Amino acid sequence: MADQRGRAALLVVGATAVALWCAAAAAAGGQAPSGAAPAYTPPRTSDGQPDIQGIYNPIGTFYNIQDLEFQSLYQDFTPNPAGRGRSLIVDPPDGKIPYQPWAAEKVKPIYAQHADPTPQYLDPNARCFPQGVPRHLNNREFEIFQPRGHVVVLNMAHHTYRVIPLDGSPHVPDDIKLWMGDSRGRWDGNALVVDVGNLNDQTWFDVMASFHSDAMRVTERFTPVSADTIEYRAVITDPKVYTRPWTLALRFQRNTEYGAELYEEACFEANERALENMLRRPGR
Amino acid sequence: MTGRLLLTLCAVAFAVAPRAATAQTAALPRLADGKPDLSGIWQAATTANWNIQAHPAEKDVPAGLGIVEGDEIPYHPWAAAQKRQNQANRAAADPETKCHLPGVPRIMYMPYPFQIFQTPNHIAMLFEYVHAVRRVFMDSPHPDGEIEWWMGDSRGRWDGDTLVVDVVHFTDRTWFDRAGNFHSEALHVVERYAPIGAHHIQYEATIEDPKVFARPWTISFPLYRRMEKGIRVLEYECYAFGLEHTWYRPPE
Numbered sequence: 222m223a224d225q226r227g228r229a230a231l232l233v234v235g236a237t238a239v240a241l242w243c244a245a246a247a248a249a250g251g252q253a254p255s256g257a258a259p260a261y262t263p264p265r266t267s268d269g270q271p272d273i274q275g276i277y278n279p280i281g282t283f284y285n286i287q288d289l290e291f292q293s294l295y296q297d298f299t300p301n302p303a304g305r306g307r308s309l310i311v312d313p314p315d316g317k318i319p320y321q322p323w324a325a326e327k328v329k330p331i332y333a334q335h336a337d338p339t340p341q342y343l344d345p346n347a348r349c350f351p352q353g354v355p356r357h358l359n360n361r362e363f364e365i366f367q368p369r370g371h372v373v374v375l376n377m378a379h380h381t382y383r384v385i386p387l388d389g390s391p392h393v394p395d396d397i398k399l400w401m402g403d404s405r406g407r408w409d410g411n412a413l414v415v416d417v418g419n420l421n422d423q424t425w426f427d428v429m430a431s432f433h434s435d436a437m438r439v440t441e442r443f444t445p446v447s448a449d450t451i452e453y454r455a456v457i458t459d460p461k462v463y464t465r466p467w468t469l470a471l472r473f474q475r476n477t478e479y480g481a482e483l484y485e486e487a488c489f490e491a492n493e494r495a496l497e498n499m500l501r502r503p504g505r
Numbered sequence: 506m507t508g509r510l511l512l513t514l515c516a517v518a519f520a521v522a523p524r525a526a527t528a529q530t531a532a533l534p535r536l537a538d539g540k541p542d543l544s545g546i547w548q549a550a551t552t553a554n555w556n557i558q559a560h561p562a563e564k565d566v567p568a569g570l571g572i573v574e575g576d577e578i579p580y581h582p583w584a585a586a587q588k589r590q591n592q593a594n595r596a597a598a599d600p601e602t603k604c605h606l607p608g609v610p611r612i613m614y615m616p617y618p619f620q621i622f623q624t625p626n627h628i629a630m631l632f633e634y635v636h637a638v639r640r641v642f643m644d645s646p647h648p649d650g651e652i653e654w655w656m657g658d659s660r661g662r663w664d665g666d667t668l669v670v671d672v673v674h675f676t677d678r679t680w681f682d683r684a685g686n687f688h689s690e691a692l693h694v695v696e697r698y699a700p701i702g703a704h705h706i707q708y709e710a711t712i713e714d715p716k717v718f719a720r721p722w723t724i725s726f727p728l729y730r731r732m733e734k735g736i737r738v739l740e741y742e743c744y745a746f747g748l749e750h751t752w753y754r755p756p757e
Contacts, residue, residue, distance in 0.1 A: 267537060350745055351636060366629070368544065368622035373629065380606075380638045382631050384620065390735065399740050401636075423745070481626075482642065485654040489635075489744050490605050490678075 263411060263445045268369045270387070271411045273445050276364045276483065277473035279453075283359050285429045286310060286469060287317055309359075311454075312468040318431055319464045331430030344428050349488035351381045351400035353424025354417045354439050355455040355469060362476050364483055372406055372413060377483040385415055392418045398435050400424065413443040426469075434461040449475035533666065533700050536623065541666045541700045543621045543628065546731040546738060549614040549708070554601075556684035557614075557724060572614065574723040578686060584717045591685025599683050604635065604743035606655035608679030609672050609694055610710045610724065612637055618731050620738045628661060628668070633738045641670050648674075653690055655679060668698040689716040704730040 263271040286309040308316025320328065331342045338344070346352055352360055361378040372385040385406040392403045403419035417439040425432055437459040444452045451473040458466045534542040552560070552569030559576050562568040580588060591598055601607060607615060617633040630639040641661040648658060652674040661670045672694040680687050693713040700706050709725040712718070 351740075351742060366622070366624065368624055368629075371622065373622060373631070375629070375638060379636070381636050382638060384631065384738065393735075393737055393739070397739065400742055400745070401740065403737070482640065485638075485656055487606055487655045490655060 261411070261445055261447050263448075266367050268367075270367050270372070270408060271413075271445065272367065273413070273443065273451060274366050276362055276476045277451065278362050278476045279359045280472045280474050283356075284427060286359070286427045286431060287429070309469050309471060310467055311470045313465070318426075319467055321462060321464055324432070324462045328430045328432065335429050342430070344430075345424055346428070347492075349379055349492050350423065351379060352376070353400055353420065354383070354402045354404075355441065355453075355457075355471075356424060356426055357381055357383070357401070358453065358473070359427075359471055362483065372415075375483060377486050379488045380486060385413075392416075395419070398422075402439070409442075411445060413441075415439075415441040415443070417441065432462070433457070433459045436461045443473075532703060534703055536625070538625050540623075540625075540663055541668075542623060543668065543698065543700065543706065544623050546618050546620050546736050547706065547728045548616075548618040548731055549726055549728055551614050551726045553614040553724075553726065554611065554616060554682055557682045557686055558684070560684070572724040572726045574725065577722070579719040579722055581717060581719055584687075588685050588687060591680070591687055593685075595683055595685050598685070600679055601683065605678065606635060606637055608655055608675060609639070609657050609659070610696065610712075611679060611681055612639070612656070613696075613708060613710075613728070614726060617741055618736070618738050631738060634741050635743050636740065641668075647671070653677075657692075657694070664697075666700060668696075670696040670698070672696065687717070688712070688714045691716045698728075701727075704732070 263273060266272045266274075288308060310316045310318065313319055331338070334342060335344075346356070346360070351357070357363065357374070357376050357378075361376065363377065364375045366373050366375070370387055372387065374383045374385070376382065381401055383401050383404050385404040387406050387408070389407070390405065392405065397403070397419050398421040399419050400421055400423065402417040404415050404417050406413055406415040408414070420433070420435060420437050420439070422433065422435040422437075437457065440456045440458075442452075442454045444454075446452050453471040453473060455469045455471075456466050457463070457469065534544075536542045551572055552567050553572045555566045556569065557572050558578065559571040560566070560569055578588075596602065606612075612619075612632055612634065615632075615634050619630050619632040619634075622629045622631070626643055628641040628643070630641070632638070637656060639656055639659055641659040643661045643663075645660055647660055652658065653676040654674050655676055655678070657672040658674040659670050659672045661668055663669070673692075675688070675690055675692040677688065677690040677692075691714050695711045695713075697709040698706050699709070706728040707725065708728050709723060711721050711723050713721040
């Protein structure tokens with residue numbers, strides 16, 4: 222039974238086609254970045270931006286941002302007590318999403334059946350919907366490149382992308398809600414600071430139903446701390462769902478396995494029938 | 506309906522087309538390496554997504570002169586029959602109705618904008634339609650192997666001021682339009698992007714597929730720079746619409 226549930230979990234997450242990193246790397250990602258001023262100064266692009274271009278992987282957990290034990294459960298179906306309680310959330314100090322009471326209630330049934338969800342509780346990522354912000358950075362390999370006046374982030378999974386203009390222009394009107402949001406960036410020394418608005422309410426932060434409303438704003442900080450490492454912090458604000466802003470921290474490690482190119486991954490085209498078979502299987 | 510509305514908007518919003526082939530190449534914006542700078546937000550204004558050949562108006566379909574040179578597609582006889590069958594079944598059979606990635610060249614004339622970013626090593630085309638992405642790596646070989654990608658594999662080079670893109674490694678699951686024009690996985694597309702001023706690119710593509718066509722054939726149309734103040738590529742997540750009451754996404 223446990224094995225079956227485990228397989229179902231694998232199917233669900235496998236639908237998002239997630240790569241597995243080793244448990245040690247996952248544990249390391251749970252530690253908060255030091256916060257000390259980075260000594261590393263990146264080279265400059267031709268238009269004077271700090272150059273952070275390349276293909277990166279997040280180091281951390283995509284399964285449950287509040288509790289890394291679920292990562293080891295997902296990877297080898299055995300509990301790892303050492304991972305218990307570690308979280309990507311560095312603020313508040315308890316590492317938990319500060320849900321308002323109604324929101325905490327809403328999450329419970331989804332949380333309870335995350336390993337074998339009924340269709341209405343299936344992770345939107347498993348449906349191949351765009352991952353949203355910040356989840357698209359906490360999933361698989363992505364590429365950063367910096368054409369003049371912009372930072373562009375391309376994800377291999379779901380071929381989603383974000384264009385981050387650096388021109389100080391205003392966000393698009395509030396009525397426009399976007400899966401990947403509307404990003405505006407600026408360089409603060411060597412750190413890229415991005416304000417993300419216009420997000421819809423259809424994305425989660427992980428497999429475990431962590432959710433937000435369309436009032437969410439995300440303020441991101443990408444700080445290169447070495448030639449191959451970026452520290453990332455996202456401050457999440459959403460007065461409809463949380464009691465206070467909260468902060469998620471990740472590290473991105475340069476990935477040289479893919480050479481210079483990401484490949485096409487047509488998630489929806491490949492996934493539709495697989496999901497149907499799983500969700501409509503006999504006994505459901 | 507929305508398509509027609511878009512088209513009307515396009516007619517208003519786009520730059521006025523050049524009156525003649527008075528190519529003012531000196532006025533082309535250029536990158537530091539001297540190559541034409543194709544950066545910006547572009548869109549075609551043809552009716553080709555309905556039918557790449559000449560067609561009369563139908564309800565919710567504007568008439569169009571088509572984009573095929575000579576208006577003739579040289580199908581093998583079996584393929585001409587297949588095309589007619591596709592057209593008859595298009596409501597269910599057109600991959601666009603399934604929200605699949607539309608392939609090349611179809612993505613280039615769908616009624617949605619796309620943004621070009623350009624560096625000396627590669628050119629990225631990021632499309633509003635289903636977040637489709639094309640990467641055009643410059644002066645590099647196609648990867649080996651039996652690869653079938655929805656958007657193919659694109660490799661570019663400059664021929665003077667014209668960007669030439671060679672595209673292979675397709676699936677046989679995309680069409681050219683809603684009229685059932687189709688190809689096999691042996692499709693080979695050679696695109697030419699010739700800037701004809703700061704705000705227009707003449708796009709031309711040679712279509713080769715010996716399994717389906719008796720000889721290569723060519724399409725061409727202009728790409729127009731979107732000129733609206735504050736223009737952005739937004740999102741059209743086709744497959745996320747209208748799913749609330751299907752098995753795929755039932756209400757909570």
